[in-house]
Amino acid sequence: MEEATLHPIERSRRARGWSRAELASRVGVRVNTVRDWERGAMPRGKNLRALARAFGIDLLQLADEILAWRQAQSRCRS
Numbered sequence: 001m002e003e004a005t006l007h008p009i010e011r012s013r014r015a016r017g018w019s020r021a022e023l024a025s026r027v028g029v030r031v032n033t034v035r036d037w038e039r040g041a042m043p044r045g046k047n048l049r050a051l052a053r054a055f056g057i058d059l060l061q062l063a064d065e066i067l068a069w070r071q072a073q074s075r076c077r078s
Helices: 008-015 020-027 031-038 045-055 059-077
Strands: none
Touching: 008 020, 008 031, 008 059, 020 031, 020 045, 045 059
């Protein structure tokens, strides 16, 4: 899959060389939850904050990247 089409969570995870299991451990969720996010589910509340903290980025930046990815995906499907 091309880097540009990867979900922002997957792209950030891969850039750090982390497995889904490692990210799940850092955020405090199950591996299946990380998989669901990478497939398009929207992390909310404390999980979104924990992801931003794990990646070392601003919460709003992460949320904006996810929303932009979701909008691009919906345009591709239209």
